[in-house]
Amino acid sequence: MTATATDLRLPPGPAERHTLNADPASLAVMTRLAAEYGDLSCVWSADRPHPSLFLNDPDHIRQVLVGNYENYVKGVGFERVRMLMGNGIITSDGEHWRRQRTLIQPGFTRGSVTRLSGRVLDHNLELVESWRGLADRGETLNVTTAMSHYGLEVILRAIFSVDLPRLVAGANPFAFLAQDPTRDIRTVLKVRELGRVIHDCVVARRASGERPHDFLSLMLDARDRRTGAGMTDGEILDELKTLIVAGHETSAGTLNWCWYLLSHHPEVEQRLLQEIRSALPGAGFSFEQLMGLEYMARVLKETLRLYPPVWLFSRRAVGPDRIGGYDVPAGAHIFISPYLLHRNPRFWEDPERFDPDRFAGPQGEAREKAAFIPFSAGARRCAGEYFAFVEMNMHLALLLPRYRLSCVDQAPMDIDPAINLRSRSGIMMAVAHRPRENPAP
Ligand code: HEM
Incomplete structure (x- = not known):
C-alpha cells in the first residue's frame, strides 16, 4: 500500500x-x-x-x-536556468553532474585561481584609470551596471584570455548580459546566438593546440580518469555558458551591495581602508597579502549575509x-x-544591522558554520567561491583607497528578489578622489 x-x-x-x-x-x-x-x-x-x-x-x-x-x-x-545555460554543472544531476564537476574542479583550485588572478588585476588597473576621469569631472556612476560589467569582464578574461580581444572586437556580443539584467525568453535567444560565437572559439582553440592558462584550456584538456575521455565541444559550450552567467551576476551583485553598504557605514569603510593601506603598502603587494585581509573577508561575508545573490x-x-x-x-x-x-533572529542577533564583526573570532566562525550558506553547502557547494573572493578582494583593494563612492540618494535601496537578489534599481554613486595618506596599493 x-x-x-x-x-x-x-x-x-x-x-x-x-x-x-x-x-x-x-x-x-x-x-x-x-x-x-x-x-x-x-x-x-x-x-x-x-x-x-x-x-x-x-x-x-x-x-x-x-x-x-x-x-x-x-x-x-x-528549468528556467537550464533554458539559459544548457545542461551544465549547475543544472545537471546524477552521473552527468558528477563527471562534469570532477572534470571542471581543477580549474577552481587555489593554484589555478592564483594563476588566473593576474588577468583580474589587469582589469582592475584599467578601472583605476577609467574611474579617474569620473572623479576628475565629479561624475556619478551607476554602480550596479558598473559592477555587472566588471563581473562579466573578469569571468570572460578568465575563460577566453588571449582570444577575448578578438571575440569582443566591434559589437561586443556579450555586452547585453551586463547591460540588461532581465532574464526572459529574449535573453535565452540571445544566449543561444552567443553560443555560436563561443562554439566557434572552442573549435578554433582545440584545433590550434594553444593552451594559455584559462578555463577554456582547462576544459579542453580535462580527462575522465577512468575512461580517458574528454569533454565534447557541446559539453564545453554548456559549461562555459554556465560560468559566464553564474560567475558574473553573483560577484557583481555582492560588490554592488558592498559599495552601497560601505557608503552608508563610514566607520566600516574607514576600518577597511585602514586595513588595506597598512597591509598592502605600495604597488607590489603579494597575492597572499591580498587574500589575507581579515577585515575585508568579514565585510564581504556580512554583505553576503544580508544580500546573498542566490x-x-x-x-x-x-x-x-x-x-x-x-x-x-x-x-x-x-x-x-x-x-x-541569514536574517533568522534565532541565529543572528539584530539581523538587519550591518556588522562585519559578527564574523570575528571563534564565535563568528561557529555562527558562520551553522547558519551562513551564501555558497550553499555539501557536494553542490559553489565551485567558484575562491575565485569570487579573489575578484572581490582585488576590486576593493585597488579601487577603495583611490576613490570614495557616495550614494546620491540617501534613502534605503529596496531589493528585487528575482533569480538573483538585485537592487530594485541601479545604485547611483558620486565618485570622488580620496585623499592619500599612504601610497595606495
Ligand atoms: C559571490 C559570488 C557567488 C555566489 C554567492 C555563488 C553562489 C552559488 C550557489 C548558492 C551555488 C549553488 C546553487 C545550488 O546548490 O542550487 C553555486 C553553484 C556554482 N557556482 Fe557559484 N556563486 C558565486 C560566484 C561564482 C563564480 C565567480 C563562479 C565561477 C567562476 C561560480 C561557479 C559556480 C558553479 C560552477 C556552481 C555549480 C556547482 C555544482 O553544482 O557542482 N560561482 N554558486
Missing part, C-alpha cells in the same frame, strides 16, 4: 495555496510562513501535485544539502525522507532561502 497525503505527517502550514518561485511574492509568503509556523513549514500549490516544504533551520537544511544529499535533485526554477534555491526529493520528525514524500519540493536563514 502506498502512503497518501492524508497518511503523511507533514509540517504545519496554511490552508490557502501558494506556488513558490524565485519572485517577490514568494519571499513575502516564506517570510510569513517562518513567522507563523516556525522554521519548517509546508504549503500546497494549485499547479504542483506534491507539497512544498520551506526549510529555515540549519540542521534541516544540512540534511538536504549534505547528510542525505543523494536523495535530492535540483528543483523548480532550474537568495533562494530549490530541490526535489527523489525518495521519501524524514525531516524534523515530519514526512518528506518522494517528489516533494524543498525551498531553502539563504536570505531568510
Whole structure:
C-alpha cells in the first residue's frame, strides 16, 4: 500500500495555496510562513501535485544539502536556468553532474585561481584609470551596471584570455548580459546566438593546440580518469555558458551591495581602508597579502549575509525522507532561502544591522558554520567561491583607497528578489578622489 497525503505527517502550514518561485511574492509568503509556523513549514500549490516544504533551520537544511544529499535533485526554477545555460554543472544531476564537476574542479583550485588572478588585476588597473576621469569631472556612476560589467569582464578574461580581444572586437556580443539584467525568453535567444560565437572559439582553440592558462584550456584538456575521455565541444559550450552567467551576476551583485553598504557605514569603510593601506603598502603587494585581509573577508561575508545573490534555491526529493520528525514524500519540493536563514533572529542577533564583526573570532566562525550558506553547502557547494573572493578582494583593494563612492540618494535601496537578489534599481554613486595618506596599493 502506498502512503497518501492524508497518511503523511507533514509540517504545519496554511490552508490557502501558494506556488513558490524565485519572485517577490514568494519571499513575502516564506517570510510569513517562518513567522507563523516556525522554521519548517509546508504549503500546497494549485499547479504542483506534491507539497512544498520551506526549510529555515540549519540542521534541516544540512540534511538536504549534505547528510542525505543523494536523495535530492535540483528543483523548480532550474528549468528556467537550464533554458539559459544548457545542461551544465549547475543544472545537471546524477552521473552527468558528477563527471562534469570532477572534470571542471581543477580549474577552481587555489593554484589555478592564483594563476588566473593576474588577468583580474589587469582589469582592475584599467578601472583605476577609467574611474579617474569620473572623479576628475565629479561624475556619478551607476554602480550596479558598473559592477555587472566588471563581473562579466573578469569571468570572460578568465575563460577566453588571449582570444577575448578578438571575440569582443566591434559589437561586443556579450555586452547585453551586463547591460540588461532581465532574464526572459529574449535573453535565452540571445544566449543561444552567443553560443555560436563561443562554439566557434572552442573549435578554433582545440584545433590550434594553444593552451594559455584559462578555463577554456582547462576544459579542453580535462580527462575522465577512468575512461580517458574528454569533454565534447557541446559539453564545453554548456559549461562555459554556465560560468559566464553564474560567475558574473553573483560577484557583481555582492560588490554592488558592498559599495552601497560601505557608503552608508563610514566607520566600516574607514576600518577597511585602514586595513588595506597598512597591509598592502605600495604597488607590489603579494597575492597572499591580498587574500589575507581579515577585515575585508568579514565585510564581504556580512554583505553576503544580508544580500546573498542566490537568495533562494530549490530541490526535489527523489525518495521519501524524514525531516524534523515530519514526512518528506518522494517528489516533494524543498525551498531553502539563504536570505531568510541569514536574517533568522534565532541565529543572528539584530539581523538587519550591518556588522562585519559578527564574523570575528571563534564565535563568528561557529555562527558562520551553522547558519551562513551564501555558497550553499555539501557536494553542490559553489565551485567558484575562491575565485569570487579573489575578484572581490582585488576590486576593493585597488579601487577603495583611490576613490570614495557616495550614494546620491540617501534613502534605503529596496531589493528585487528575482533569480538573483538585485537592487530594485541601479545604485547611483558620486565618485570622488580620496585623499592619500599612504601610497595606495
Ligand atoms: C559571490 C559570488 C557567488 C555566489 C554567492 C555563488 C553562489 C552559488 C550557489 C548558492 C551555488 C549553488 C546553487 C545550488 O546548490 O542550487 C553555486 C553553484 C556554482 N557556482 Fe557559484 N556563486 C558565486 C560566484 C561564482 C563564480 C565567480 C563562479 C565561477 C567562476 C561560480 C561557479 C559556480 C558553479 C560552477 C556552481 C555549480 C556547482 C555544482 O553544482 O557542482 N560561482 N554558486
